[in-house]
Amino acid sequence: MAAEHNYTEASIKTLSALEHIRLRPGMYIGRLGNGAHAEDGIYVLIKETIDNCIDEYTMGFGKRIEVHLAERTVCVRDYGRGIPLGKLIDCVSIINTGAKYDSNTFQKSVGLNGVGQKAVNALSISYRAQSVRDGKCKLVEFERGTIAQEHRVSASDERNGTYIEFTPDEKLFGEKFAFRHEFIEELLWNYAYLNRGLTLNFNGKNFKSDGGLSDLLKKKLTGETLYPIVHIEADDIEVALTHGGHYGEEYYSFVNGQHTTMGGTHLAAFREGLVSTIRGFFGKQYDAADIRQSVVAAVSIRVQEPIFESQTKTKLGSTELGPKGPTIRQFITSFMQQHLDNWLHRNPDAAETLRKKIEASERERKELSGIRNLAKERAKKANLHNKKLRDCRMHLGTKDKRGEESTIFIVEGDSAAGSLTACRDVQTQAVFALKGKPLNTFGLSKKVIYENEEFHLLQSALNIEDGLDGLRYNKVVIATDADVDGMHIRLLLISFFVKFFPEIITNGHMSVLETPLFRVRTKKKTMYCYSEAEKQSALHELGKAAEITRFKGLGEVSPGEFKDFIGLGIRLEPVSLAHVHDTDKLLGFYMGKNTPDRQGFIIDNLRMEKDLVEA
Structure with a gap:
């Protein structure tokens, strides 16, 4: 065997904690990303910093947290007790150091592992930590996790608390990484909902909630509710829920203030408790799917020492509420059976509306059963020759860690599918090819999914017929041409998901693939541009004599080029319903039969090319 493949004592390496964090950042903050997605690592850095401030507030210290963002530098100031000055350096730079191992100092904290702030420090090109305690102040500065300057303790007239300032390292997050304000604001709103009485300020804007999860x-909500929001709470638990007119289930779950986007044992217990309580109240064994159809709910619990399934704390793995407490399942089920049952007895009109909703869902499910079976038989035959799906090997929910990277690209036509398939990562990237413009589903019932072969095959590929629990891909990416037809197909697909599977969008799974509009190149250098402004910048750099190619369709891009656009440099624009208050009204206007209204809207809002240039 060649010498370079020898496995000897010299092959064994020991890394310092700092080296390990920088070499394997994904173990600490999940994926790095460039800031285009809410789950990207730069937002985890902010969250880890604010979590410490929230823990101070939870313990009764400090009612205000200030967050400031200037370009790529984040500053966070709380007014809690302040880190003990003699341990400031240890708390922000030495792994497995912190007060949260002492349950008497921090009860039911989010951060229990002593890693978070050290990761922020290690992954930042510059990092400053300052603590003020009882008239004294200590400041220390770092560069990429290494001390650059330690200041002496000095007198201070500032209020007690901790100040953290950091700038993520572009060597790790990429030269083009950027913070998106809407993702930070969403994070701060969640903190506000879960900590009534706390004020968070972001670049001068206050975030505060008096109604808690009811406000959330x-x-x-993206439509009308069938009955008023149920808002119930007790020690260590708060729940808000209602039913709407949409399809699917929509949940927002939290543990100790941490948004568990992947759910966990507490969400499973809540769903079970909801079903058992409603069955008990009505005295009927309704199907669980009929009870939960169209539910929108938020649940927050506090656990003594939570165990999460990853460092980024997106899924709770704990089964116990605390060392001496009941199981999480017992606790939540008992709470629901007492408080939700009481609410239903006190609100008979809402209870009757809920009963009618459940029975309407039951009727629709039974009506669909026949056509669903026919569709499945048809699909079995079609799948023998179906080439729409080029599947990948790893999927969401499997034991393999790369399942979190699983992505399905929905493309128009075989040409684009061919380019993508030829250069994709076969381990984690799948391709689903549409045969043309899909059906406009506005105003249609769910049976259209089973009557329309293309939608049925898409639903089957995603494995979402019985809800999101079986979703096979973490990212659902719409990849259409950069022309009018491509935009129309994109709109039809998004309308389909908004109508029948909104949780795909609300849970952050859906994005639109950005592909370059222009290729600007010389013999020495090639640049891909995603906008007119980027094209002009490239021409300024490469010279006016550079060759310019305008890409219209994905099929025009060679597999060799496409590999760059779906790899590390992928640009995804998340699809969100965060600012939509009525999806039925929205779809009705853009996808309904009100052509004159739409025509008037287009005429009133039309902007000519010269207007855009002047703007």
Whole structure:
């Protein structure tokens, strides 16, 4: 065997904690990303910093947190007790150091592993930590996790608290990484909903909630509710729920203030408790799917020492509420059976509306059963020759860690599918090819999914017929041409998901692939541009004599080029319903039969090319 493949004592390496964090950042903050997605690592850095401030507030210290963003530098100031001055350096730079191992100092904290702030420090090109305690101040500065300057303790007239300032390292996050304000604001709103009485300020804007999870649901709702929001709470638990007119289930779950986007044992217990309580109240064994159809709910619990399934804390793995407490399942089920049952007895009109909703869902499910079976038989035959799906090997929910990277690209036509398929990562990237413009589903019932072969095959590929629990891909990416037809197909697909599977969007799974509009190149250098402004910048750099190619369709891009656009440099624009208050009204206007109204809107809002240039 060649010498370079020898496995000897010299092959064994020991890394310092700092080296390990920088070499394997994904173990600490999940994927790095460039800031285009809410789950990207730069937002985890902010969250880890604010979590410490929230823990101070939870313990009764400090009612205000200030967050400031200037380009790529984030500053966070709380007014808690302040880190003990003699341990400031240790707390922000030495792994497995912190007060949260002492349950008497921090009860039911989010951060229990002593890693978070050290990761922020290690992954930042510059990092400053300052603590003020009882008239004294300590400041220390770092560069990429290494001390650059330690200042002496000095007198201070500032209020007690901790100040953290950091700039993520572009060597790790890429030269083009950027923070998106809407993702930070969403994070701060969640903190506000879960910590009533706390004020968070972001670049001068206050975030505060008096209604807790009830306020969260009001902000998240994208349509009318069938009955008033149920808002119930007790020690260590708060729940808000209602039913709407949409398909699917929509949940927002939290543990100790941490948004568990992947759910976990507490969400499973809540769904079970909801079903058992409603069955008990009505005295009927309704199907669980009929009870949960169209539900929108938020649940927050506090656990003594939570165990999460990853460092980024997106899924709870704990089964116990605390060392001496009941199981999480017992706790939540008992709470629901007492408080939700009481609410239903006190609100008979809402209870009757809920009963009618459940029975309507039951009727629709039974009506669909026949056509669903026929569709499945048809699909079995079609799948023998179906080439729409070029699947990948790893999927969401499997034991393999790369399942979180699983992506399905929905493309128009075989040409684009061919380019993508030829250069994709076969381990984690799948391709689903449409045969043309899909059906406009506005105003249609769910049976259209089973009557329309293309939609049925897409649903089967995603494995979402019985809900999101079986979703096979973490990212659902719409990849259409950069022309009018491509935009139309994109709109039809998004309308389909908004109508029948909104949780795909609300849970952050859906994005639109950005592909370059121009290629600008010389013999020495090639640049891909995603806008007219980027093209002009490239021409300024490469010279006016550079060759310019305008890409219209994905099929025009060679597999060799496409590999760059779906790899590390992928640009994804998340699809969100965060600012939509009525999806039925929205779809009705853009996808309904009100052609004159739409025509008038287009004429009133039309902007000519010269207007855009002047703007």
